[in-house]
Structure formats: C-alpha cells, structure tokens
Amino acid sequence: MVGMDSAHARLLAEDLAEGGPSDARLRIRIGVPALEALQRGDAAPARRALRGSTDDPTATLARLFVLGDAMPAASAADALPRLGLTGAEQMGVLSRRDGLVVPLVAIRPHQFDEQPGWIASDLDELAGVFPLRADHVLGVGGAGRTLSAMLPPSGSGRALDLGCGCGVIALHLRRRGYHVVATDISERALWFTRLNAELNGLGGIDTRLGSLFEPVAGERFDLIASNPPFVITPRTDGVPQYEYRDAGATGDALMAQVVGQVAAHLAPGGSARLLGNWEDAPGVPGLERVRGWTAGLGAWVVEREHLDPVRYAELWVRDGGTRPGTAEHQALMDAWLDDFSVRKVDGIGMGWVVLADIPGLARFERVPQHVDTAHLGSHIAEVLATAERLAGLDDARIAASVLQVAGDVTEARHHLPGAEAPSVLELRQGGGLARTEDVDPALAALVGACDGDLPVGVLIDAIAELLEADAEALRQDLLPRVRELLLTGMLRFP
Ligand SMILES: C[S@@+](CC[C@H](N)C(=O)[O-])C[C@H]1O[C@@H](n2cnc3c(N)ncnc32)[C@H](O)[C@@H]1O
Incomplete structure (x- = not known):
C-alpha cells in the first residue's frame, strides 16, 4: 500500500464535495429503489442506471468508487479536477491501465448523524471482489452501523476504538466530541482510518498499531468502543483467516480477552460498548459465560440473536464470499461444524456488551425483537445513569x-x-x-x-x-x- 499523504487526501475531499456520489446525488441519478438496493448490497440496479454515463462526474465517481468499475481515464480526470489522475495514483486510490482507470479502494457515502460524509475501505463483494483477501479492510457493514448507533450522542474526554478497521467508529466518536485513539493490528486499516479522517475533515484521531490493548497499555478512557474480530473460526488448514473478523483465537477466547481487559482501561465513570459473539458450553449458556468474563464490572449484555452451529457456519462462510454448491463451501462448512462438534458447542449468541463500574448492574438477557436503533446510544446512556442512581x-x-x-x-x-x-x-x-x-x-x-x-x-x-x-x-x-x-x-x- 502506498503511503497516504494529507495534501492529496484533502484534494480528493474537495473533488468529492463537488461531485462525489453522496446519497442525495445518487438518489437523483439512480432513484430511491436502486439506492436502497445498493444499501442492501445489490449493485445491479445502480449499475444498470449508471451504465453509459461517462461525462457526469458524480456518475463517474459512483461507478469507480461505489461500484468498483473501470472507467475511461478522460472521464476520471474530469471527475477529479483537483486531485488529478497522477495524484490519485500516488495516493493509491486508482491505477491506470490501457486508457482506463481502475479503482483500488471503495469510497462510499456515509451519514454521520445529520452530516453526510465518506468512508473509504477495500473493494468488496458489492464491487465484484470475492472471495475477499485475507487482509481485507471492511467498509461500513451492519455491525459497524449497530455499534455507531450504540455510541453516546455526545461526549468529552478520551475514547478508544479498538480494532478500528476503516475508522468509522473512531470518526463517529470524534464527531461527537471525544479525543480518539484508534488501534488496529493492520497497518492497512490504520491507513484507511487516517484517509477517512482527512476525507471528513476530522483531526484529533491518534492511530496506533498493535494487538488488542497493547498500544494503550497503562492508559484509561472515558469510552471504549469495539467491534472486535469476534468471529468464531475453526483452526483448520485451508480455512482463511480474515483479519477483519478473526484474530486467530480458539472459539470465543478473543471476546473473553477483550471483555476481561476493559476494566483495566476504563477511567472513573467511563463505559464500554462492544459487539460480540459467545458460545454456549455444555450446560452453560453463552450469556452466563460472558458474566464470568466481566471482571467485577457492572455489565448489561444483550443477546440479539442465537444461532445453531449450521446457521452460524453458513453466515460466516458466505460472508467470506464462498458460494454454496462449491467444493470450497463444503470444505469450509465441514471445518466449522467439526470445530463446534469437537468442542461440544451447540449454540452461539450474538449481541452487545455494555460495561461500566456500576455496582449491582448485572443484566444478561435475550432481546430478539426489532429495535429501532435511531436513539439506541442515548437509551444506553440513560440506562447506565439510572443503574447508577438505583445502586444508591x-x-x-x-x-x-x-x-x-x-x-x-x-x-x-x-x-x-x-x-x-x-x-x-x-x-x-x-x-x-x-x-x-x-x-x-x-x-x-x-x-x-x-x-x-x-x-x-x-x-x-x-x-x-x-x-x-x-x-x-x-x-x-x-x-x-x-x-x-x-x-x-x-x-x-x-
Ligand atoms: C470487525 S472489524 C471492525 C472494523 C470497524 N471498527 C467497524 O466497526 O466497522 C475488526 C477489526 O479488528 C482488527 N483486528 C484483528 N485482530 C486484531 C487484534 N489482535 N488487535 C486489534 N485489532 C485487531 C481487524 O484488522 C479489523 O479492522
């Protein structure tokens, strides 16, 4: 990956501000149904609507950076008047090939509360890239959206985004008023986080390389947020280890480690909001196992879904881009189901973990119903404030x-x-x-x-x-x- 320099990133931000494929502009170009299909992960209606557009900068930038299509170099040069193709190549977002330009990253619109912005990440299935590369840096997915909805609506002091990936959580935290440390084991992820900070005009995010809490040893935070690499993955030859979702631990040990280390990094009055998966052990439901990880902190753990091993394996084998009916799919399903069977796991919980130093807060519950996440962050803050008051x-x-x-x-x-x-x-x-x-x-x-x-x-x-x-x-x-x-x-x- 080529080094990212701020001057080029700022020029790209200006080009995006002028003609970039914001939701509002896409709504006009491709219509609401195609935009909604895009948001669901189906690019076909958008591609159909934009096919043939070569002289409209918004359509060009959408085809390049949203859909991942190659475009004529002349159209791309028109759409990037400040950055230019040489600048785009130097910063590593495009490459030139036979009169065409080929995108090297995705850059898609993202709504920061009321404010429209951009998130760059690796090209993915939406752009026709599958299976994903092992060091793939995730764009904004369902989990990232849920965690951003869980964040407090405003805050001050220090926040940690552990496993920041493209940086979407770090950026939301910064926008809401925190000084942010964003960590990841992937240099590539930190590059995207810095790029996204520039594209959205945000300073005040300190990116640090390293595993879990190592880059913040001895430091404490008012808020810890993490969508960690929690996916339970068999340790079998031939099973890809995607950095974006899997840190190499057995079963849910990574989750236990993250939850267990929060206490040592929370400032007085601070709280943590995490996403995670946890396994049922024989005779011990997953929620009870999470209770054992919380190291004396007050905990509110919400299991949103509970899957059997087959459904869990299907979910994550498909997430890596492997289609049913192929030999690779069979091999991966075998590996996942063997792993669960050997370790006697017959159910996996998926949900949220909220931690705070509040005596008596110990809720471990299943909440399967639909929840409108529009005010989830303030609801969580209210629940914590009430729990603190009730403790006294x-x-x-x-x-x-x-x-x-x-x-x-x-x-x-x-x-x-x-x-x-x-x-x-x-x-x-x-x-x-x-x-x-x-x-x-x-x-x-x-x-x-x-x-x-x-x-x-x-x-x-x-x-x-x-x-x-x-x-x-x-x-x-x-x-x-x-x-x-x-x-x-x-x-x-x-
Ligand atoms: C599921 S992604 C979350 C990305 C982003 N925060 C979001 O919510 O969309 C998990 C991130 O954790 C990172 N990661 C994997 N192993 C890690 C480790 N041992 N320590 C810190 N981060 C790790 C991955 O590189 C990836 O960026």
Missing part, C-alpha cells in the same frame, strides 16, 4: 420516590372472547428496546398512577387497600419490579 437507593428510598411513566409506554389488555376482565395485561415500550412486560393488575395500576404526583409507597398502599391486599407484601412484590421498569426506561424519575 434501597427499597425504602424507592418507595419514597415520585415517579412518572415514560411517554412511549402504552398498556395492552387481552381478553378471552366474551370475558369482562383481561386475561393478559402488557406494558409496551415504543422506544428503548421496544420491550413488552407482562404485568398484573396491581403493577398496571401502579404504573398508571405514576404521574409525578405521589410517592410510589403511597400509591402501593392505596392499591393494597383497593385490592384488599397486605400493603407490606405488595411493596415487597412490586418494588423490585418498579426497579426493573426504571432500569428499562418504562418508568422515570421526573
């Missing part, structure tokens, strides 16, 4: 608190046909993690009465009288569930 409140103080039901909570009542009384009562959360909580009439009445006026204990006493129940017993029953509703954001401190 015993039941008597919760009973003395005045609470409010959150504005996004609705109550659903299900009746058996013809029955007057509901047989099922549910509270449903519109935002947060879109939870549904089964409640009984006493809790439903309490939540309904939480309007910021009377303390919880007074409300429970009134409900006990109404239901002719023992007030103390009702407190003992309801207060832990009030705690739970506070933590999940269904109830709030005003």
